[in-house]
Amino acid sequence: xxxxxxxxxxxxxxxxxxxxxxxxxxxxxxxxxxxxxxxxxxxxxxxxxxxxxxxxxxxxxxxxxxxxxxxxxxxxxxxxxxxxxxxxxxxxxxxxxxxxxxxxxxxxxxxxxxxxxxxxxxxxxxxxxxxxxxxxxxxxxxxxxxxxxxxxxxxxxxxxxxxxxxxxxxxxxxxxxxxxxxxxxxxxxxxxxxxxxxxxxxxxxxxx
Amino acid sequence: xxxxxxxxxxxxxxxxxxxxxxxxxxxxxxxxxxxxxxxxxxxxxxxxxxxxxxxxxxxxxxxxxxxxxxxxxxxxxxxxxxxxxxxxxxxxxxxxxxxxxxxxxxxxxxxxxxxxxxxxxxxxxxxxxxxxxxxxxxxxxxxxxxxxxxxxxxxxxxxxxxxxxxxxxxxxxxxxxxxxxxxxxxxxxxxxxxxxxxxxxxxxxxxxxxxxxxxxxxxxxxxxxxxxxxxxxxxxxxxxxxxxxxxxxxxxxxxxxxxxxxxxxxxxxxxxxxxxxxxxxxxxxxxxxxxxxxxxxxxxxxxxxxxxxxxxxxxxxxxxxxxxxxxxxxxxxxxxxxxxxxxxxxxxxxxxxxxxxxxxxxxxxxxxxxxxxxxxxxxxxxxxxxxxx
Numbered sequence: 001x002x003x004x005x006x007x008x009x010x011x012x013x014x015x016x017x018x019x020x021x022x023x024x025x026x027x028x029x030x031x032x033x034x035x036x037x038x039x040x041x042x043x044x045x046x047x048x049x050x051x052x053x054x055x056x057x058x059x060x061x062x063x064x065x066x067x068x069x070x071x072x073x074x075x076x077x078x079x080x081x082x083x084x085x086x087x088x089x090x091x092x093x094x095x096x097x098x099x100x101x102x103x104x105x106x107x108x109x110x111x112x113x114x115x116x117x118x119x120x121x122x123x124x125x126x127x128x129x130x131x132x133x134x135x136x137x138x139x140x141x142x143x144x145x146x147x148x149x150x151x152x153x154x155x156x157x158x159x160x161x162x163x164x165x166x167x168x169x170x171x172x173x174x175x176x177x178x179x180x181x182x183x184x185x186x187x188x189x190x191x192x193x194x195x196x197x198x199x200x201x202x203x204x205x206x207x208x
Numbered sequence: 209x210x211x212x213x214x215x216x217x218x219x220x221x222x223x224x225x226x227x228x229x230x231x232x233x234x235x236x237x238x239x240x241x242x243x244x245x246x247x248x249x250x251x252x253x254x255x256x257x258x259x260x261x262x263x264x265x266x267x268x269x270x271x272x273x274x275x276x277x278x279x280x281x282x283x284x285x286x287x288x289x290x291x292x293x294x295x296x297x298x299x300x301x302x303x304x305x306x307x308x309x310x311x312x313x314x315x316x317x318x319x320x321x322x323x324x325x326x327x328x329x330x331x332x333x334x335x336x337x338x339x340x341x342x343x344x345x346x347x348x349x350x351x352x353x354x355x356x357x358x359x360x361x362x363x364x365x366x367x368x369x370x371x372x373x374x375x376x377x378x379x380x381x382x383x384x385x386x387x388x389x390x391x392x393x394x395x396x397x398x399x400x401x402x403x404x405x406x407x408x409x410x411x412x413x414x415x416x417x418x419x420x421x422x423x424x425x426x427x428x429x430x431x432x433x434x435x436x437x438x439x440x441x442x443x444x445x446x447x448x449x450x451x452x453x454x455x456x457x458x459x460x461x462x463x464x465x466x467x468x469x470x471x472x473x474x475x476x477x478x479x480x481x482x483x484x485x486x487x488x489x490x491x492x493x494x495x496x497x498x499x500x501x502x503x504x505x506x507x508x509x510x511x512x513x514x515x516x517x518x519x520x521x522x523x524x525x526x527x528x529x530x531x532x533x534x535x536x537x538x539x540x541x542x543x544x545x546x547x548x549x550x551x552x553x554x555x556x557x558x559x560x561x562x563x564x565x566x567x568x569x570x571x572x573x574x575x576x577x578x579x580x581x582x583x584x585x586x587x588x589x590x591x592x593x594x595x596x597x
Contacts, residue, residue, distance in 0.1 A: 018366075018367035018368045018371040018445070018564075018567055018570075019363055019367045019368075019370055019371050019443045019444055019445055019567065020442075020443050020444065020445050021363045021364045021367060021443050022367060025364070026238060026239070026240065026364050026367075027239050029240070029360065029363075029364045030238075030239045030240035030243045030360075030361055030364045031239060031243075033243070033357045033360050033361055033364075034243050034247065034357075036353075036357070037247075037317060037353070037354065037357055040321060040350070040353065041317075041320060041321055041324070044321055044324040044325045044328065044350075045324050047324075047325070047328050048324045048325070048327060048328035048331075051328050051331035051332050052331055053331075054331075055331075055334065055335075081335065083327065083330045083331040083334070083335055083338075084327030084328075084330055084331055085327070086330065086335050087330075087335070087339060088335050088336060088339040089339055090401075090402065104401070104404070106402070106403060106404035106406075107402065107403065108403055108404065108406055108407070109403060109406075109407050109410045109411070109414070112406055116406050117404055117406060119405075119406070120403070120404040120405030120406035121404060121405060122405070123265060123266070123405035123408070124265070124400070124401060124404065124405040126264075126265035127261045127262050127265040127266075128261075129261075129265070130260070130261035130262075130264040130265050131261040167404075176404060178404055
């Protein structure tokens, strides 16, 4: 008996007993499997690269988002929807020049106060912090959209990009839109004011 | 049935002190083994990169994830090993490798591939259509291939791990189980974001109960069990033509992808769809299980009968070997202590012999040393045996 392999003498060894992956197949089959997975990753990366980077939006376009498209935002001139980072069920990422606006639809398990929503956003930013980014979220202050909806806003910095964070709850306090507006320090004023208008346009279904 | 023309083994000397070992099932020095290890390392790195910061930010959710998912893993593991493989459970070495591939390698690879393909579909189709279809157009391809790759690698790690369609089925299910548990872990953490970081424990719990109790019955384990059965059929030395074996394997993989596509598609949405889709997948998987079990048991009965004719096994022994409870009942006929222990070792050697005979193309004479081991154990029950694995 081969003590190392544990085989009874005369018994076929592991390379030949049992299935059809024998001899040289036991070398090239795993190489082919790994190769196939790598080729698939490369092909999908090439496919992703071949697609346009974003979708330019016509001024005045209204986009509904959230699981039931319960929130909406109206874009002005010059905004581009980052398709790859957006998912209508949960999040929209819009860019204009150097300014990036990230809108997240949030649904709470029950009625939630705006201050709790702000605290929750702060906790979510901890994820960025643990991933190695420098994050600072300022104290919240009151905020009111042109339609009269109220929420909270405060300063936000993630890495080298700074801006504002917003929490815009619906009237019942069971859902909200978390918004982050970020840009490098030298971003143009027109882009900033366009972002402010964008945030101002956020509404919930049934509210105006 | 076929009776082979070689004599009943003549008495031979009792085995050496260490005795005949159980068949080796995993060989570390193989390309496939190290492919499994390296890919699992890559998967672990990918997963920790994306989810360790979330777990650190929401440790209570991570702990809840673990507390809920470890028992589900244990239950799933027991069910897969106990029910999906006829006669006896697969070896633990193969079981751990399958879970490792599913939970780490396949999950990590799928995370990378979905991270490329889903945004690409979103760009190609627009956010509205992609929101509905991107998952169904990405996950069946990426995830089913990543999981199925593990079954092929297991077949190449050792020719003894995947010898039949039943082996492929159970390893596919175990890989799918590992994948499912890890995916549930990540979804449990992602749920925290959906509720804006408010009540993270409640959000994690809500996602877990839906994914375990509502959809868990027909999720990844079921899909990759179907794909695995096809790969088991492909790599088994069952004497069927290569074209037929390839057709069955491709068909099973396509069926698994179809099940996954239906699961992820927006067709049949709502609560009814959430409940019905996993049940449909479960029914398909059970159908495949029944077909595979039937084939396995037919071959088992055939080789048992042949070994009875060769007088390696007594008829009542052969009958008792095919089911777990009948093996236990057979052993209970012997007084507990050394006699029953030696009978248990004999039974294990007989099982090894019949398992070795499952490949139809294997020359029956090739397992003669296993017959000799059974004969020696019968003659000298007090002999010292090699370690059981």
